[in-house]
Structure formats: C-alpha cells, structure tokens
Amino acid sequence: LRQEVETLKTKVKETFPGTTKFLLAGYGTAGFTARSGEDPFFDASFNALFLFKMTDRLFFEGEMELEFEDEETTINLEVAQAAYLLNDYMTIGVGRFLNPMDFFVERQHMNWVNKLPDKPLAVYDGLLPESELGGQLRGVIPIGPTKLEYVGFVANAPGLITTTDDFSELGMLDFDNDANFGGHVAVGGRVGFIPIPQLEIGYGIQRSKVGPRDHAVENILQSVDFNYVSDSPFLKGLINFRAQWGWSHVGDFVYDPDGSQGFGPLEFNNNRNGGYVELAYRPTHIDNDYIKNFEGVFRYDRLNQLHTPVGFDEQRWSIGLNYWVTPSAVLKLAYEFDDKNGGARNQDAFLMQAAVGF
Incomplete structure (x- = not known):
C-alpha cells in the first residue's frame, strides 16, 4: 500500500506546473565571401535549438535553421528527436538527428564552434550525410580510467542519382531521401575511444543498398577521426588538433541503360x-x-573524385585568425588557397564571419 501511495504522489507531482523544463539555445552568423571567379556576397543565418525535458528520462530536441540565400529566406528542419534515458550507459532516440558516424557534423559544424568561416571538404555536405531519419541507441561505457563511446542507428538509406541535368552528379548519393524511394534501410554506427580526457579516436560506418529496388547496389560510407584538445602551460595556450577522413563506395550501376538520356548505357x-x-x-x-x-x-582539406563524372580532385590550404569576444562569440578572418586538377578552375577565397552561440 505504501508503494502504491508513493507512486500516486509521484504521478500527481508530475502534473504540477514547473515540473518540466524548457531551454532555448542556438547560434547566429553573419559572413562575407569573396571567391575567385564569382561575385562577392554577404550571408546570414540563424539556428534555433529547442530542448524540452518532460521527465528525468524523457527529452525532446529540435533545431530549426533560417538562412537567407538566393534573395529569399529558407527554413530547414535540422533536428527533431525524442530521446529516452534507459540507464546511465544507454539512451534511445527516434526522429531526425545529426549523423552519428560523422564527428565533424555532430560536434563541430556549428559556426561558433567551427574554427574557420567555411566547412571542410568531404566530411560536410560531401561524402557523408548531415542527418539521419530513423532511430539510434547510444551511450558511454567506462573502462577503468578510459571511456568508450558507442552509437548504433537504423535510418532511411540515401537515394542514388541516376538521372540529372548535371552529368557530374551522376552516381552521387541523394541524402535528402526523406520519402525513402527504393525502400532501403541504412545501418551504421560509430565507436570512439577516449584513452585520456584530451584525446578521442573514432571510427564510423554506414551500409545500405541504394538505387531502384530491382537494381540496387551496395553503398558503404566510412569515417575515421582524431581529436586532441590540450591546455598546455608549456606552450602557454590552448591547442586544438583535429583530423577526419571519409570514404564513399557505390557499387557498379548501369546508368541510362536504354540510351534515352543520350549518354548510355x-x-x-x-x-x-x-x-x-x-x-x-x-x-x-x-x-x-x-x-x-x-x-x-x-x-x-581535400576531396578525391577524379575518376568519377565530376572529373577533378580538389585540395585547399586555409589560414585563419580568430578573435574571441566572449567564450561563445568569435570574429573570423581567413584566406583559402584552392587547387584543382583535371582542368578545373582554381578558386581562392577571402572569408569573414561573425558567429555568436547562446
């Protein structure tokens, strides 16, 4: 009887005002880009992050991006995820979430966190998806003085671009496959090992079939990352060293099999x-x-794609100088040296950005 009374008290208490918590966070950005061969332009964006705690175990996270481009404001749903804390070592989430196998996307892409005004090649808006639509299971396992992070997920598979007005896009992946054309499912995950608090080494993978249901081919995405952050009295400052490399494999597929598009089979x-x-x-x-x-x-940063319809590799060297106004507000200046092969035009760039996180 006492247990039933305590349970009833808890349920009644949860209906009182103030038992849930809501937090509004996010970041805003204004920037300027002058890239060789293109008109210089200003840009601005605002990301609002909504965090809602319904109980000690049940949470909801949503992120909305508002960006001014092409003379109009675009609104994108970046994140919409419900999460439930199963225990101290395991959390389950469902909805739209940032790609867990891509360290940069999940933890570094925010403009006030990213060290330069633009994003690196390949790992952002390139080889790997920015977000997934499905479910994930994640947590941290302590192993003595070290830690092991893990996450596994199932989600809609990417689409395969088989018809396009731009021949260079042929064979690329369409990560905005929200309707899941083809009916395929992607399975993936990431493990991250933290031997010391300053260092994390990770590996992520995603596998799926892509393309039409009756002519599907294999797609494998992989990523390795290395992240070291240290406050060094010897060097009198804070050191950040990060590296990440990704691979994308799409199996043999016959494009334009009947020649109706003018380039096949x-x-x-x-x-x-x-x-x-x-x-x-x-x-x-x-x-x-x-x-x-x-x-x-x-x-x-570098993107190797010479032996694809794109027809060129690209590498860039970027030098930047930042000034931190507050711990979450930064002014950035950078110059980018661009180098492409395969006859493509190099496009050096000067970039400025002001970013504020809150």
Whole structure:
C-alpha cells in the first residue's frame, strides 16, 4: 500500500506546473565571401535549438535553421528527436538527428564552434550525410580510467542519382531521401575511444543498398577521426588538433541503360574519399587581455573524385585568425588557397564571419 501511495504522489507531482523544463539555445552568423571567379556576397543565418525535458528520462530536441540565400529566406528542419534515458550507459532516440558516424557534423559544424568561416571538404555536405531519419541507441561505457563511446542507428538509406541535368552528379548519393524511394534501410554506427580526457579516436560506418529496388547496389560510407584538445602551460595556450577522413563506395550501376538520356548505357562504380587536418592555437596563458583572445588556425582539406563524372580532385590550404569576444562569440578572418586538377578552375577565397552561440 505504501508503494502504491508513493507512486500516486509521484504521478500527481508530475502534473504540477514547473515540473518540466524548457531551454532555448542556438547560434547566429553573419559572413562575407569573396571567391575567385564569382561575385562577392554577404550571408546570414540563424539556428534555433529547442530542448524540452518532460521527465528525468524523457527529452525532446529540435533545431530549426533560417538562412537567407538566393534573395529569399529558407527554413530547414535540422533536428527533431525524442530521446529516452534507459540507464546511465544507454539512451534511445527516434526522429531526425545529426549523423552519428560523422564527428565533424555532430560536434563541430556549428559556426561558433567551427574554427574557420567555411566547412571542410568531404566530411560536410560531401561524402557523408548531415542527418539521419530513423532511430539510434547510444551511450558511454567506462573502462577503468578510459571511456568508450558507442552509437548504433537504423535510418532511411540515401537515394542514388541516376538521372540529372548535371552529368557530374551522376552516381552521387541523394541524402535528402526523406520519402525513402527504393525502400532501403541504412545501418551504421560509430565507436570512439577516449584513452585520456584530451584525446578521442573514432571510427564510423554506414551500409545500405541504394538505387531502384530491382537494381540496387551496395553503398558503404566510412569515417575515421582524431581529436586532441590540450591546455598546455608549456606552450602557454590552448591547442586544438583535429583530423577526419571519409570514404564513399557505390557499387557498379548501369546508368541510362536504354540510351534515352543520350549518354548510355554507362556502367561504373563511384568511389570517392576526402577529409581534413586542422591545427589551432590560442595563447590563453599570455598575460595580456587582448592577445590571449586571438587564435591562429591552419586547415588542409581535400576531396578525391577524379575518376568519377565530376572529373577533378580538389585540395585547399586555409589560414585563419580568430578573435574571441566572449567564450561563445568569435570574429573570423581567413584566406583559402584552392587547387584543382583535371582542368578545373582554381578558386581562392577571402572569408569573414561573425558567429555568436547562446
């Protein structure tokens, strides 16, 4: 009887005002880009993140992006996920969530976190999807003084681009396959090992079939990442070293089999890879209130796709200087040296960005 009374008290208490919690967070960005061969332009965007705690175990997360482009405002649903805490080591989530196998997308893509005004090649809006629509199971397992992060997920598979006005897109993946044309399911996950608090090494994979149901081919996406952050008294500052590389494999497929599109039949597989290496240093131990807020950044990123319909590889060297106004507000300047082969035009760029997280 006592247990029943306590249970009833708990249920009644949960109906009282103030037992749920709501948090509005997000970030805003304004930027300028001057890229060789293109008209310079300003841009702005705003991301609103809604966090709702309904009970000690049940949560909801939503993120909406508002961006001004092509003379109009676009609204995108980035995240819409309900999560339930099963125990201290396991959480289940369903809905639309950031791609768990891509470290940069899940943890570094936010403009006030990303060290440079633009995103690296391949790992963002390139070889790997930005988000998944499905369900995930994730958690952290302590192993002595170390930790092992894990996540597994099932989601809609990407679509395969088999007809397009742009021949270079042939054989690429359509990650916005919300209606799941083809009826395929993607299965994937990531494990991250944290031997010391400053270091994490991870590996992610996603496998699925793509293409028409009766002519489906295999798609394998893989990613490895290395992330080291250290506050070094010897170097009198904060060191950030990050690297990530991704691979995309699409099996042999016959495009335009009857020749109606004017280029087939054409059979090929689509294998691409790329990633980035980034080093940042901020002299946080310098006894000067202005100098300690500056941060130097260097990034090398690359996308290998010469032997695909795109027809060229691209690599970039980026040098940046940031000034941290507050811990979540930063001003960025960067210059990007671009190099393409295969006869494609190089496009160096000057970039500026102001980003504020809240």
